[in-house]
Amino acid sequence: MTPGSNMNPSPGLVREVEALAHAVCRGELEPEQSERLSSLLDGNLALCHSYLNILSLHARLIELGDSPGPEEVYDRLFPPRTGIGRLGRRVVAVAATVAAACLTVAVWTFGPQAETPVVGRVVAVAEGTEWAGDTKRNGQAIRKRDSVAVESGFVTIELPGDVVVDLVGPGHVRFDATDRVWLKRGRLAASVGLAGVGFTVGTEDADIVDLGTAFQVHKDFSLGTQLRVTEGSVQTRLKDDAGNVVQFLDLVAGESARLDRVAVVAEQTGDLFDFDAAFDPVGQAKGGVRRFTGAAQPLSSSLVGLDTRSGVTNTLGRVFVLPERSGLVLDREYPVETTSGRVTIPAGTPVDSYLFHFDMGEVDVITALGRGSTTFGGRVLAVVGSSDGLATTDATFANPGATFDPAAARGLEPDEDDVSVSADGRTVTFDFDVSPPGSLDQFRVLVRGTKP
Amino acid sequence: MNPPARLVSEDRRQDREGFLAQLTRHYAAIRRHLIILVGDLGDAEDLMQETALVLWDRFETHDPDASFLAWAKGVATNLARNFLRKRYRNPRKQVGFTPGALASLAKVSEGAAELFELRLEKLEDCLAKLSERDRRMVWECYGNGTKIVAFASRHDKSAGTVRSRLHRLRERLHDCISRKMREIDVGGLT
Numbered sequence: 001m002t003p004g005s006n007m008n009p010s011p012g013l014v015r016e017v018e019a020l021a022h023a024v025c026r027g028e029l030e031p032e033q034s035e036r037l038s039s040l041l042d043g044n045l046a047l048c049h050s051y052l053n054i055l056s057l058h059a060r061l062i063e064l065g066d067s068p069g070p071e072e073v074y075d076r077l078f079p080p081r082t083g084i085g086r087l088g089r090r091v092v093a094v095a096a097t098v099a100a101a102c103l104t105v106a107v108w109t110f111g112p113q114a115e116t117p118v119v120g121r122v123v124a125v126a127e128g129t130e131w132a133g134d135t136k137r138n139g140q141a142i143r144k145r146d147s148v149a150v151e152s153g154f155v156t157i158e159l160p161g162d163v164v165v166d167l168v169g170p171g172h173v174r175f176d177a178t179d180r181v182w183l184k185r186g187r188l189a190a191s192v193g194l195a196g197v198g199f200t201v202g203t204e205d206a207d208i209v210d211l212g213t214a215f216q217v218h219k220d221f222s223l224g225t226q227l228r229v230t231e232g233s234v235q236t237r238l239k240d241d242a243g244n245v246v247q248f249l250d251l252v253a254g255e256s257a258r259l260d261r262v263a264v265v266a267e268q269t270g271d272l273f274d275f276d277a278a279f280d281p282v283g284q285a286k287g288g289v290r291r292f293t294g295a296a297q298p299l300s301s302s303l304v305g306l307d308t309r310s311g312v313t314n315t316l317g318r319v320f321v322l323p324e325r326s327g328l329v330l331d332r333e334y335p336v337e338t339t340s341g342r343v344t345i346p347a348g349t350p351v352d353s354y355l356f357h358f359d360m361g362e363v364d365v366i367t368a369l370g371r372g373s374t375t376f377g378g379r380v381l382a383v384v385g386s387s388d389g390l391a392t393t394d395a396t397f398a399n400p401g402a403t404f405d406p407a408a409a410r411g412l413e414p415d416e417d418d419v420s421v422s423a424d425g426r427t428v429t430f431d432f433d434v435s436p437p438g439s440l441d442q443f444r445v446l447v448r449g450t451k452p
Numbered sequence: 453m454n455p456p457a458r459l460v461s462e463d464r465r466q467d468r469e470g471f472l473a474q475l476t477r478h479y480a481a482i483r484r485h486l487i488i489l490v491g492d493l494g495d496a497e498d499l500m501q502e503t504a505l506v507l508w509d510r511f512e513t514h515d516p517d518a519s520f521l522a523w524a525k526g527v528a529t530n531l532a533r534n535f536l537r538k539r540y541r542n543p544r545k546q547v548g549f550t551p552g553a554l555a556s557l558a559k560v561s562e563g564a565a566e567l568f569e570l571r572l573e574k575l576e577d578c579l580a581k582l583s584e585r586d587r588r589m590v591w592e593c594y595g596n597g598t599k600i601v602a603f604a605s606r607h608d609k610s611a612g613t614v615r616s617r618l619h620r621l622r623e624r625l626h627d628c629i630s631r632k633m634r635e636i637d638v639g640g641l642t
Contacts, residue, residue, distance in 0.1 A: 034549075039550075042553040053626065065592060065595050184591075221579055221580075241480070242478050242481050
């Protein structure tokens with residue numbers, strides 16, 4: 001009779017098996033312990049059950065901490081180089097043959113040696129964003145299978161088809177293709193143009209397929225995937241453990257849902273998650289800006305209300321773009337001095353305004369700094385660059401409670417600073433030089449509003 | 453008469469598409485099955501490669517109306533058993549089992565699958581009780597040495613500290629699940 005042959009093992013034997021199982025999970029089982037474990041399990045189903053309880057938990061936790069997407073699966077099964085472990089050259093040779101054969105399949109069209117295709121680019125990084133992985137910067141290309149992870153703040157990525165994805169910290173997303181991302185956890189908002197219909201956000205629980213819309217997703221381990229549609233409609237596809245679709249649920253603007261693979265739930269709900277609190281700050285920080293490049297940067301929500309008096313906040317070479325009024329409808333003609341002469345904005349025009357703020361504190365030498373651009377959703381009506389022009393427009397467009405230093409030379413210096421508007425009227429490009437002693441530069445951009 | 457070469461090529465292409473689609477869809481479930489059998493992620497990944505090659509070699513014999521996952525798990529189980537048997541005969545072995553132990557494990561694994569699933573449902577509740585930081589640690593690096601090192605570096609800790617913490621968390625989660633299972637009384641097999 002083996003030590004473990006009793007079908008109702010003593011608590012001591014159960015504890016011993018559990019301790020050995022934990023040692024297996026740690027990779028620390030000694031040969032003599034392995035023999036002991038084997039003898040305990042041989043013929044004793046209750047002890048086998050205790051052992052498998054822990055190993056199945058271990059396997060599930062590995063799945064949570066290391067869940068490869070479809071293309072990563074391919075790389076793991078058919079690694080591109082030798083040195084892949086126990087199987088050695090035989091596997092490499094056969095795997096290479098299989099991998100080569102698979103190159104003919106459209107879905108796997110790129111080989112491991114080929115440059116990974118670009119699927120998108122970073123168009124906004126909020127000031128103060130904390131990264132949980134590699135740092136990203138404005139304009140950086142996002143390649144197929146790149147992951148982006150933030151602890152706090154937000155990052156915006158633009159994909160083909162007029163798809164704009166905001167990842168809000170804490171969150172982790174992987175870009176699997178130009179029309180598909182995988183949200184491992186956290187908060188993601190997607191805005192999808194007509195050309196991007198079919199864009200899909202996958203999670204462990206479900207696929208969320210866009211049908212021409214804007215939606216917000218929160219993936220939380222305990223509550224599964226929660227979704228709110230803000231415009232248009234989406235189709236959700238609940239998945240089972242094997243990734244098979246088991247249920248469809250269509251949603252339209254204003255509807256929310258919870259999708260949970262483990263509980264096999266796909267149901268409309270009220271908002272279990274506070275989407276407003278998670279995503280409103282992103283909208284407030286970006287306003288109607290579509291894209292930031294170079295030194296241009298939105299603020300994270302915690303910095304809204306920044307003190308813009310001279311020398312108070314060093315922007316460290318960045319140019320902060322601060323949304324002010326949104327959809328302010330002018331009740332009379334509004335004449336304004338701009339960098340290209342006097343302009344009169346007709347009465348009734350909805351206007352969004354933005355203050356561009358750059359301050360390096362005191363400097364010793366003339367330095368070229370602060371180059372970048374900002375692309376708006378609407379047409380630029382005016383760029384106000386002089387200190388007098390800024391002071392005049394403060395009353396109408398500045399944020400309530402904003403503090404400006406009346407004595408400071410806030411505006412642009414015509415000889416040092418260059419601001420221009422693109423031919424399509426939507427992009428403002430700037431190039432600042434700063435000269436001693438102060439370095440404050442501000443200008444205000446008035447844009448035709450999208451929300452009258 | 454042999455079919456034209458173009459048609460043969462098209463059939464082969466469709467086979468490969470079908471095989472890759474099935475394998476990708478069931479990858480997680482097969483890998484989880486292997487981890488339960490062999491314990492170590494690296495060994496499971498190696499066996500997963502070997503399983504994929506065997507499945508590929510035999511794909512033409514697989515009945516398209518039968519479950520791919522059940523077939524794949526059967527192949528994976530056989531490969532894992534051979535692996536563990538060889539390990540047991542190896543004097544430098546780590547985890548290895550006798551044929552008798554392997555037979556008992558297989559019997560329980562198949563017979564109590566629903567109970568294991570039920571325990572994993574309780575895992576959700578138990579994870580929710582962990583601190584945000586501990587949950588994040590599990591999500592970000594459990595079982596992956598490279599990610600553990602990266603996580604440790606980001607949080608100014610040693611990789612050993614993170615690894616120990618993860619093992620303690622597994623033990624806590626196991627205790628929590630067992631408590632919850634006792635609450636619903638599943639016949640003393642928890």
